[in-house]
Amino acid sequence: MNATVRPGKPPDHRYRLHRHRIKAPGVDPRVDTLMGMVMSLLSEVSVLRERLDAHERLGAAQQPVTPETVDDYVPDEAVQQARAAIRQRMIEKVCRPLLAADAKDHDGQDRST
């Protein structure tokens, strides 16, 4: 992924959500809403973590750290790999409870229903 441009003004016409989103039987709509919120929040944390990473690396290289230099920072292959590892750890941590929902847990209790 290559970053080459700075953020500009926000979009002026929006059609961000798809048409025809049906309710899933069995899925509590409140949980569904929260799922969307948690995933979006995690995405924001991931972005923040990468901005912080750019910050640290610019600092370590004794480069000026401003909003513009962070926007212009382009991670090389090694940095991208380091970021991917952090991202992966974060996703696994946050999503683990989703997968555990059906397992007989270490205490032997069946949480499948």
Place this chain on the structure above:
Amino acid sequence: MPAVRIHPMMPLSTHDEAAEQSFVVALKTFLATQFDPAVRRTTLGIAEQISAAGEKPTLQRLRKRLEGRQLYQNWISSLRAAQELMWQAAVDCVDRQRSELEALERSAPKLGSLHVDPGFEVPRYLAAGDVHMMPGGYYYDPPGDEHSVRQGAVFDKAASLYSLGRQGGQMNDMRGQTIVAHLYEIYPDLQPTRILEMGCTVGNSLVAVARNFPAAKCTGLDVGASLLRYARARAAHLGVALDFVQGSAEATGLPEASFDLVYSSAMLHETSHKALPRIMAECYRLLRPGGIMVHLEVPFRAEMADAYDLVRADFETRYNNEPFWMGATEADYVRLAREAGFIDIHAGFQDAALGPPSRDQVKGMFGQPNKGGYKSWYIASARKPRQ
């Protein structure tokens, strides 16, 4: 590191947008590699219980037992959330650079053409819900903006992210190359000079086909003006002259007997039971005698589905707005082609071509066992009788 721009029309990402997009890709990869297998195990277990009770594990019975399970509920919810995040990331990135992209369209080489039809009515199966949750679907044209390239840009950006390199890299041209490999093997005599792709989206497959048949005049047909405006500029920036027409594959309005090759790639599963015979008849009408029709589809057939495949297909149908996903994989393309008047009919799995195929290396690529997603495609092809 220098910026790599796959082709000039591909929307660029800021530092933060790139971070967001990488996150979405990682999340979707996590769900596909960790969550899907867990749901598969659970589903196959339930199917065994149903069979042990002497019943057939139909989709209805599977769903009845799955819907009460938290694992299944979480799966639906998180898959949908990830898909929505992906589109929102693409939409935000594209909308931010809307004017730059429109300027790039205007400055694209004057190659190829675009014919839009302001009175065009989008088929119901595409307008009823936004297919695979893409906001605005294929048909949306931002109001009051006759220079819009938005839907094309959103599609291309998201496809380049989501493919993770599997669809033929960020050019997304694996399906086009695969169709060419099929033609080289099964219809080696074909030297097309007039080619039509129905359902061409951003022309990603058509660019590949056009490059393999440089003497041919190539036309792409799809339903959205914004989509096709982007497609024309994308191809022109790549140095390929393609003509784009807004219309429906069911009734294109193009002159009869005007093509040597008419094909579609991953289009039929987005249509309907009613549309299939109409599309076959339209292919027949458009082809000159002896001309070839090819339809490439997802590598999946309903008759080969296990219990998990059914549940997965059900997700696509109901939640990912692919209402004809199952229908298309059940359809009998040999019968449909025969009833439309075609001869020399072939249907089966075709090994994917990873790059431009050469004529002496395509032998045996068609008629293979299904090797699964991105390794195989399902193809149905036929010839219009010579007289």
